[in-house]
Each structure stands twice: as structure tokens, then as C-alpha cells.
Amino acid sequence: MSTQQPMQQLEEANAWLSDLPALRRKLSDEGYLFFRGILDKEELRRIRADMLELASEYGYLKASAPLEEGIYSGREYPxxxxxxxxxxxxxxxxxxRFxxxxxxxxxxxxxxxxxxxELxxxxxxxxxxxxxxxxxxxxPPHQDFFYIKGTPDTYTCWIPAGDCPEELGGLAVMPGTNKLGMLExxxxxxxxxxxxxxxxCEQLGRPWLSTDYRIGDILLFHGHTLHKALDNRSKDRMRVSLEYRYQRRGDQIDPGSMEFHMKGAFES
Ligand SMILES: O=C(O)CCC(=O)C(=O)O
Known part of the structure; x- marks a missing residue:
């Protein structure tokens, strides 16, 4: 059963887009930046369609519903x-395209x-x-450095490929946790x-922040920022999202970050 509490809202950083030093300060203070609607929505719709078309080939989408709605077929998933x-x-x-x-x-x-x-x-x-x-x-709640290694100054861009209201299970961050170093x-x-x-996480005494994401939005955060997904509580809709990660070219990098995700682990 889902036991999710209501969320507080992410702060939109669009107003600072022409002030890079202010954005850098906010990112360093809060551990995240959230921008509304700055990405190419049409391209994101195409990526969404590419992903859903594949999911449909594997029987996970309801054939009678429009593909772009991402309606789940009910087929058992792993x-x-x-x-x-x-x-x-x-x-x-x-x-x-992805x-x-x-x-x-x-x-x-x-x-x-x-x-x-240099990026x-x-x-x-x-x-x-x-x-x-x-x-x-x-x-579950985690800090990306646990998985990504290399330098903690790696930044994740989390991008919904489709509108993603809270009910569909977006991403939540805990602000300021980038200052805490690595947690167990x-x-x-x-x-x-x-x-x-x-x-x-609750004992840290900070709120979880999230929002009703819309296509074109982006949430980015530091490798030490605590974050978690929200449950997909919708009746029958797939949540489609993308993750891209960036660091300074001169910083340490884990060799796994140079390969596609899960390389070596795939079923034949
Ligand atoms: O989308 C998710 O469920 C998790 C995303 C995440 O943990 C990340 O982007 O680092």
C-alpha cells in the first residue's frame, strides 16, 4: 500500500535564467534547480512515443488506447x-532520439x-x-553518488517525458542535503x-519537495542531494522519464559512466 504524505512544492528557478551566478548559488545552497517548460516539448513527445512503441511491442500498453496516453495493458511486469x-x-x-x-x-x-x-x-x-x-x-531515497561514484559533483537531470502529476509518481528532492556528505x-x-x-530521512527534519511536472520541465540536482521517486498511484498510466548526468571533464569519473546503463547485465 502507498503511504505517501502530501508534498511541498519545488521552487521554480526560471526567473534566474539570465543570472548564472545566482543559479550557481541556488544550486550550491539548495542542491537542486527546477525549471518549468524550458525543454523542447515536441522532441520529448517523440522520445516518449519511441519508448512507448517499444513497450507496446512487449504487450505492456493497452492496444485500444492512443499510444501517447501510455495506458497500461495489465500484463504482468518484472x-x-x-x-x-x-x-x-x-x-x-x-x-x-533518447x-x-x-x-x-x-x-x-x-x-x-x-x-x-568543459562538460x-x-x-x-x-x-x-x-x-x-x-x-x-x-x-527509494538515495544520493546518486552511491551509484554513480567518480566525482560527487555529478549532476543528474531528471526529465518527465510527458506530463507527470504527483499521482503518476514524479521525483522528490530534500533541499540542502547536498551539504550533508554521504549518508549511510x-x-x-x-x-x-x-x-x-x-x-x-524524516529525522533530517527537512521537507520533501516535488510538483505536478509537465512536459518540458527539468529537475537537476547534485550527487549528494537526497531524492526519491513517488509512487505511481494512477489507475492505469505509465510514468515515462529520462535521466542524463553531467560533470566537469577534468573530474574523476567511474568507468561505468562511460558505458550504457547495466552493460554486461542483459538477458540474451
Ligand atoms: O525516476 C526514478 O524513479 C528515479 C530517478 C533517480 O533516482 C535519479 O534520477 O537519480
């Missing part, structure tokens, strides 16, 4: 750990401006499909990954 080694996921990771978006002008200019350095975009991009009611698979991560039930237990 737990996250298995999904991430599935042929469908492997094919998503190869989609040309890969090209991470190197596109808006993300490249935004991230190189924020990092004030390195990780090859380990993630295109995620989250099934309705799959609460056991909801990404423990094995988590369900996802097969590690995370920071919810009770320990």
Missing part, C-alpha cells in the same frame, strides 16, 4: 532489477554554464518506464537496490 536487464530496457537505451537529447543544445548550454567548465555527459543515460501500482519498485545506504526491499531508510 520487478525493477529484472526490468533493468530485460530486452525491452536494452532497446530503450539504444533509442537514437541518446541525442542528452547532448542537445539546451542541456549542454545549461549544464556547462552551471558547472562553468562531460555520461553515456549511462536512463530511460525509465514505471508501471501503475508498482509501489515495490518505487525508487542500506539494502532496500523491492527494488533490489540500496537507499536511505524513510525514517532516517
Amino acid at each position: 520487478a525493477s532489477a529484472q526490468f533493468e536487464t530485460s530486452a525491452l530496457y536494452r532497446r530503450i537505451l539504444d533509442l537514437p 541518446n541525442a537529447f542528452g547532448r542537445g543544445p539546451v542541456l549542454s548550454l545549461l549544464m556547462s554554464g552551471l558547472l562553468d567548465a 562531460l555527459e555520461h553515456r549511462r543515460r536512463i530511460g525509465r518506464i514505471t508501471f501503475p501500482g508498482s509501489f515495490k519498485n518505487t525508487t 545506504h542500506l539494502p532496500m526491499q523491492g527494488t533490489g537496490g540500496h537507499g536511505v531508510p524513510h525514517e532516517q
Whole structure:
């Protein structure tokens, strides 16, 4: 059962888009920046369609509903750990438009401006499909540095590929946690990954922030910023989202970040 509490709202940073020093200060203070509607919506719709078309080939979409609505067919799906080694996921990771978006002008200019350095975009991009009611698979609270390694000054851009109201399970961040260093991560039930237990997050005494995301929005955050997914509580809608990661070219990088996600782990 989902036990989610109401969220406080992410602060929109659009008003500072012409003031890079102010954006850098906000990112350093809060550990995240959220921009409304700055990305290419048409291209995101195309990436969404590419991903949903593949999901449809594997029987996960209701054939009688328009593809772009992403209505779940009810076909049994694997737990996250298995999904991430599935042929469908492997094919998503190869989609040309999905890969090209991470190197596109808006993300490249935004991230190189924020990092004030020559940029390195990780090859380990993630295109995620989250099934309705799959609460056991909801990404638990964690800091990306636990998984991404290399330099903690790696920034994740989380992008909904489609409108993503809270009910569909967006992403939530805990502001200022980028200043706490690494927290202890423990094995988590369900996802097969590690995370920071919810009770320990509550003890930090800070709010979780999220929003009703719309296509074109972007949430970006530091490798130490605590974040988690919200449950997809919709009746029958898939949540489709993208993750791209950036760091300064001169900083340390884990070799895994130069490869596609889960390389070596796929089913044949
Ligand atoms: O979308 C999700 O479920 C998790 C995303 C995440 O943890 C990330 O972007 O680092």
C-alpha cells in the first residue's frame, strides 16, 4: 500500500535564467534547480512515443488506447532489477532520439554554464518506464553518488517525458542535503537496490519537495542531494522519464559512466 504524505512544492528557478551566478548559488545552497517548460516539448513527445512503441511491442500498453496516453495493458511486469536487464530496457537505451537529447543544445548550454567548465555527459543515460501500482519498485531515497561514484559533483537531470502529476509518481528532492556528505545506504526491499531508510530521512527534519511536472520541465540536482521517486498511484498510466548526468571533464569519473546503463547485465 502507498503511504505517501502530501508534498511541498519545488521552487521554480526560471526567473534566474539570465543570472548564472545566482543559479550557481541556488544550486550550491539548495542542491537542486527546477525549471518549468524550458525543454523542447515536441522532441520529448517523440522520445516518449519511441519508448512507448517499444513497450507496446512487449504487450505492456493497452492496444485500444492512443499510444501517447501510455495506458497500461495489465500484463504482468518484472520487478525493477529484472526490468533493468530485460530486452525491452536494452532497446530503450539504444533509442537514437533518447541518446541525442542528452547532448542537445539546451542541456549542454545549461549544464556547462552551471558547472562553468568543459562538460562531460555520461553515456549511462536512463530511460525509465514505471508501471501503475508498482509501489515495490518505487525508487527509494538515495544520493546518486552511491551509484554513480567518480566525482560527487555529478549532476543528474531528471526529465518527465510527458506530463507527470504527483499521482503518476514524479521525483522528490530534500533541499540542502547536498551539504550533508554521504549518508549511510542500506539494502532496500523491492527494488533490489540500496537507499536511505524513510525514517532516517524524516529525522533530517527537512521537507520533501516535488510538483505536478509537465512536459518540458527539468529537475537537476547534485550527487549528494537526497531524492526519491513517488509512487505511481494512477489507475492505469505509465510514468515515462529520462535521466542524463553531467560533470566537469577534468573530474574523476567511474568507468561505468562511460558505458550504457547495466552493460554486461542483459538477458540474451
Ligand atoms: O525516476 C526514478 O524513479 C528515479 C530517478 C533517480 O533516482 C535519479 O534520477 O537519480
